[in-house]
Amino acid sequence: MTNQLTISVAAGKGGTGKTLFATSLAVALNKQWPGAVQLLDCDVEEPNADILLHPTFTAQEPVYIKVPEVDKSVCIYCGKCAEACQFAAIAVIREAVLTFPELCAGCGSCSYVCPVDAITEVNRQVGVVDTGKTPEGIQFVQGRVNVGDQRATPCTKAVREHLAANLINILDAPPGTACPMQETIEDTDYCVLVTEPTPFGLENLKESIATCKRMAVPYGVVINRDGIGDEGVAQYCQQEGVEILLRIPQQREVAEAYSRGETLAHGFDEWVGPLQQLYEHISSVTVH
Numbered sequence: 001m002t003n004q005l006t007i008s009v010a011a012g013k014g015g016t017g018k019t020l021f022a023t024s025l026a027v028a029l030n031k032q033w034p035g036a037v038q039l040l041d042c043d044v045e046e047p048n049a050d051i052l053l054h055p056t057f058t059a060q061e062p063v064y065i066k067v068p069e070v071d072k073s074v075c076i077y078c079g080k081c082a083e084a085c086q087f088a089a090i091a092v093i094r095e096a097v098l099t100f101p102e103l104c105a106g107c108g109s110c111s112y113v114c115p116v117d118a119i120t121e122v123n124r125q126v127g128v129v130d131t132g133k134t135p136e137g138i139q140f141v142q143g144r145v146n147v148g149d150q151r152a153t154p155c156t157k158a159v160r161e162h163l164a165a166n167l168i169n170i171l172d173a174p175p176g177t178a179c180p181m182q183e184t185i186e187d188t189d190y191c192v193l194v195t196e197p198t199p200f201g202l203e204n205l206k207e208s209i210a211t212c213k214r215m216a217v218p219y220g221v222v223i224n225r226d227g228i229g230d231e232g233v234a235q236y237c238q239q240e241g242v243e244i245l246l247r248i249p250q251q252r253e254v255a256e257a258y259s260r261g262e263t264l265a266h267g268f269d270e271w272v273g274p275l276q277q278l279y280e281h282i283s284s285v286t287v288h
């Protein structure tokens with residue numbers, strides 16, 4: 001068995017093939033080391049890795065955050081809680097304190113600053129984490145935030161609590177570079193940035209690279225749908241010394257396999273070796 005790395009897979013926008021790559025890598029590695037791989041779907045607003053890996057879920061746990069509950073008999077309506085809240089989740093209007101739990105991040109600042117201890121923190125369920133296994137034995141963890149809830153990060157954190165030191169962990173990050181993506185890639189051994197070879201893909205990639213740099217997470221690039229656009233991404237990577245780990249060509253057969261719910265490693269034997277080699281390469285360049 002090789003190093004058990006924790007690899008995050010991210011993309012500047014949705015629809016670039018991030019989940020296809022993450023699930024394909026999981027399947028390819030599980031062929032090499034059966035039972036040693038875990039896929040964690042951290043895209044909690046729109047989890048879809050299950051469509052490609054077909055897990056059977058065996059357990060579900062609720063995800064809670066602490067939201068404020070104000071005791072009106074104690075409150076002096078000083079407004080300090082509202083001033084402290086960065087999320088506009090609590091407001092004081094004359095002799096009324098309004099709370100907006102769906103905006104609350106559960107940070108606890110409001111209760112911390114309240115001078116008269118009028119605030120109690122109470123549990124509010126914001127989502128669930130499902131766990132199970134795929135037919136080929138990949139451990140599978142999926143977070144799902146409640147519909148309409150504004151805060152994905154607590155669910156992402158809850159998914160990450162299932163990281164297993166004795167497994168290869170592959171985290172499918174939410175698209176973009178906002179807090180839930182950062183929460184996903186934080187402290188991972190390596191982040192694979194999936195992009196398309198288009199000007200739009202390049203702009204998103206630059207933002208993703210800047211985020212990885214700022215967070216000191218090593219990274220490399222996978223170009224998906226290679227051949228549809230231009231060489232801008234490749235030229236940029238060459239100029240900046242960014243490694244291109246893999247190019248997945250635009251192929252009708254790949255799109256058809258995806259629409260049948262198959263990964264690259266399910267539908268195409270020729271992709272299994274390159275994906276396994278990609279992992280070996282990341283192992284060799286990663287200090288673990």
Ligand code: SF4
Binds near residue numbers: 078082097110114
């Ligand atoms: S900080 Fe405390 S006392 Fe002041 S308005 Fe908020 S709940 Fe009331």
Ligand code: SF4
Binds near residue numbers: 084085088089
């Ligand atoms: S817990 Fe944090 S986010 Fe929620 S209302 Fe209080 S200050 Fe705002």
